[in-house]
Amino acid sequence: MIKVVLVGGGHVHLHFIKQLSNNRLDGLEVILISPSLYQYYSGMFSGYAEGLYEEEDIRLDLQKLSKKATVTFIEDAVVKIHPNENYVTLKGEETVNYDIISFDIGSETLGSEKSDIMSHAQFIKPNNRFTQTIEHVRSASKPVIVGGGIAGIELSFSIHAWRNNRKIQSPITLVTASRLLESEDKKTSEKLFEKFKKTNINLLTNSKVDSINHRAIHFNNGKELSYEKILWLTGPKSSNLFKRSELETDDKGFLMVTNSLQSMDYENIFAAGDCATLIDYPNLPKNGVYAIKQAPILYKNVLRYIKREPFEYFKPQNRFLSILSLGNRRALLLYGGMSLSGKFPWRLKNYIDKKYIDSFK
Template sequence: MILAGGGHGHINILKKLIKSPMKDIDITLITDFGKQYYSGMLSGFIEGIYSEEEISFDVRELSKKANVNYVEEKIISIDKNKKIVTTDKNEYGYDFLSINLGSIANVNFHVDGSGVLNVKPISELVAAKENFIKQGFKDSRKRVYFIGGGASGVELAFSFKEAFKNFDITIITSGEILDNFNESSRKKVRKLLNKKNINLVEGSFVTEIKNHTIITENGNFDFDYVFLTSGFKGVDVKYIDFDVDKRNYVTVDERLMVDESTFSMGDSANIKRYPKLPKAGVFAIREAPILLENLMSALKNTGDKKAYAPQLKYLQILNCGGKKAIMNYGNLSYYGKLSWWLKDRIDRKYMKV
């Protein structure tokens, strides 16, 4: 069996295998990222609350403990019919396959020039923060923009403002900010952005970035650095004989299955029954136990598979900096230290092996 990628779902499998080893099953995990970062704690890392070790799993070490072969190579293509995973160095045949490769930034406008940074893969964002510190930006005045008004862009704007207080930070979004939060939470966020001197530009489509200038339909903005958080797509892997959507996500049924021997979940997958399901960690974490159970069922040939049904309401906790956060659930909204405490507790529990 091959585990393609080291995402949340496969980390969950490694944790399970450490506690309950499987005999007579040869399992290989292939990834080009030796560290798997937990996105839920990323903003806390940027702010300086968590260390890099606290927000990441050592995939090699977990694989070793789980008695799983670890291969650090970049996957180039996967052939479903031939059952071959091709990397930049080798080919690997398999009987069973699980795909959990994550996502990358989806940029639908022209980008030319330096100072443009991606937030996916997360390793690039971690490197950007370290680079800012090395260059002595703690007390510098830099014009930093976040393109995209979803939870990722907003959290990062808050956390970079905490870490680099002199940064002149602006969020640009084509629609309204946090369109999947309730109105009460959005009002709180707008008030906090204003209080923390973070600029917000809504309803402004970016058409091009060049020569350190963001060009929009409503005007231009000069920058030192810009982070792209406006959306994501599947990684640049060639899926041969797979059904993939326009963003290169692998199509699966509600059992997270492509066919009887192939699985996918999280940011790598498009669940046919729920095509508009957001690519959010809250869903991936709920999918992971389903993937594990169904994969084990396939390996043991026991037949029955569980179906994943996304929750209609789900708790969202938005880190707003300074160990305060906004809890958003249905029409309920609460801002304060209690929200942060709950988020911190949930996140730390997830990171335990």
């Protein structure tokens, strides 16, 4: 019996488990380790924050899915990998041995390493915290969202729409250290800026947070902003797991992998999604689109490793579709240099997201 351990229930391992439930494989024992029974889908976070979806709509029951695929589910987190001895240590201090191991543990939030941010701000990662965090933030009298990427922008518009529908007058604030959506061109930033101007969201661009105390956020330019709740969404940071386990990582601690999604040092360690950095594409953004594209390749390569067959290699696509919710069932669609905003992009997003999550149920 070959023992395959899947660590984390992200996009890549959801695909792995789905393949197993469609097609049982003899001679394989599969274990899924996740700190939460539920995996929450970030594509639907904005809809939940706006009140369009219920909690059950945006999450998957990992234990149920594992059972259907004859996978053993362990509710725990891996805290150390022992790659020479082929076992991992769990937070609960137990150990689990493996022949092959795969990591799809996502990322943490940049800034969570700083003590003032950690004590005063709220985070949505691990993703099973999402609904609770949103409930705290969206009803606060002075909510401040920090981070001008996809997550910060979508959640600002969604929380704003939720408050408007409940006639909550006080504005929310979005703070970003640069322009809006720096990963895209200036034209897109400007387009988003115009969308913000049509709301009463208080937008502070080029405002870098220096420190936070119990009363206010202090900026590098000497200004300060009082708050009741802060939602911190400043981009991905690696877990310490790979560095702690002395595996080869990039300078940020993400596991370095080949295009076959294997660790540089150990052929029996696979990884994909946010937690991995590809040696040939080190600057690839950490996003769900790439995790979803890597998922079938990781599944096939684990089986090919067992059968000693040639691997398939991941090559990122040049363009991908991105749809940002703007609240009130409107969205901004971005593809290549093209953009389109309005009701149709939101309907398309809703269709794609529901189809995606329902495909696992």
